[in-house]
Amino acid sequence: MIYLLLSILASTLIFIHFKLFERFKVNTLQAIVINYIVASAFGLLVYDEPIKVADVISSQWFYGAFLLGFLFISIFNVMALTAQRNGLSVASVASKMSVIIPVIFGFYVYHESAGLQKIIGIILALFAVYLASVKSKTAINFKKNLLLPILLFFGSGIIDTSIKYLETTYVSENGIPIFSATIFGSAAIIGILILGYKFITGQFKFDYKSIIGGTLLGIVNYGSIFYLLKALHFEGLESSTIFTVNNVAIVMVSTLLGLLLFKEHISMKNWIGILLAIVSIGLVTLA
Numbered sequence: 001m002i003y004l005l006l007s008i009l010a011s012t013l014i015f016i017h018f019k020l021f022e023r024f025k026v027n028t029l030q031a032i033v034i035n036y037i038v039a040s041a042f043g044l045l046v047y048d049e050p051i052k053v054a055d056v057i058s059s060q061w062f063y064g065a066f067l068l069g070f071l072f073i074s075i076f077n078v079m080a081l082t083a084q085r086n087g088l089s090v091a092s093v094a095s096k097m098s099v100i101i102p103v104i105f106g107f108y109v110y111h112e113s114a115g116l117q118k119i120i121g122i123i124l125a126l127f128a129v130y131l132a133s134v135k136s137k138t139a140i141n142f143k144k145n146l147l148l149p150i151l152l153f154f155g156s157g158i159i160d161t162s163i164k165y166l167e168t169t170y171v172s173e174n175g176i177p178i179f180s181a182t183i184f185g186s187a188a189i190i191g192i193l194i195l196g197y198k199f200i201t202g203q204f205k206f207d208y209k210s211i212i213g214g215t216l217l218g219i220v221n222y223g224s225i226f227y228l229l230k231a232l233h234f235e236g237l238e239s240s241t242i243f244t245v246n247n248v249a250i251v252m253v254s255t256l257l258g259l260l261l262f263k264e265h266i267s268m269k270n271w272i273g274i275l276l277a278i279v280s281i282g283l284v285t286l287a
Contacts, residue, residue, distance in 0.1 A: 014224060030210035033188060061182075068162055070186060071158065082094060082152050103243055106239040118240070118287035120283055121283030173230075184218075
């Protein structure tokens with residue numbers, strides 16, 4: 001359970017970083033690329049065995065980790081576009097409600113328990129995510145630019161499901177650091193290529209603040225994946241429980257921190273969502 005709590009904490013700190021980027025005018029793209037570089041390097045430092053590139057490339061999980069890195073940076077850009085064109089609430093709801101994909105995957109592929117109490121908890125969790133994310137002055141319009149929310153929903157769900165599948169099938173507990181480092185490393189390579197293109201086309205202007213912001217973000221970003229993988233390795237909790245609690249708790253804690261740290265308005269719907277989140281977490285974990 002401690003690994004799950006640490007994953008929730010790290011993921012919530014990612015939210016804090018992005019809010020601070022906005023406040024201090026940090027170049028988000030540059031910070032994201034630096035974050036992936038730092039996260040990859042952090043994973044290599046944590047790995048306590050000799051690193052042989054040939055062994056990493058020949059690992060059964062290598063190509064899956066590389067594709068995950070591509071998905072990480074691609075879906076983040078889809079999330080940014082969704083927030084810009086459909087609104088932040090749509091982006092939040094579409095990404096977090098995707099938890100249903102790895103949950104269904106766990107039921108059918110790993111034959112995890114699907115008792116009435118857990119099913120009720122998962123349904124309440126979906127309502128909680130929606131209610132905690134939606135802002136009172138923002139109209140949720142999924143029909144406008146429908147493609148982006150759909151891509152975000154399935155992309156986020158595929159990422160969580162792929163992490164679970166690779167972790168269960170190919171990655172040993174000792175291999176979690178190097179597996180995580182490879183995911184972030186591939187995302188960093190793609191990010192560097194994007195910045196390189198911007199440099200060639202004259203669209204690049206270096207922002208020194210992105211080094212500080214990206215470094216701090218990279219550490220917590222690595223922690224969010226590392227501890228999630230550690231939680232998935234723990235035999236006492238099923239993946240359907242872990243993903244539900246993880247996603248709902250992140251939305252709940254982020255919403256509360258938005259109120260406490262950034263004076264964001266929390267509507268009655270948001271408070272109901274937070275209450276439902278607490279109830280759904282209790283139902284799912286005790287099922």
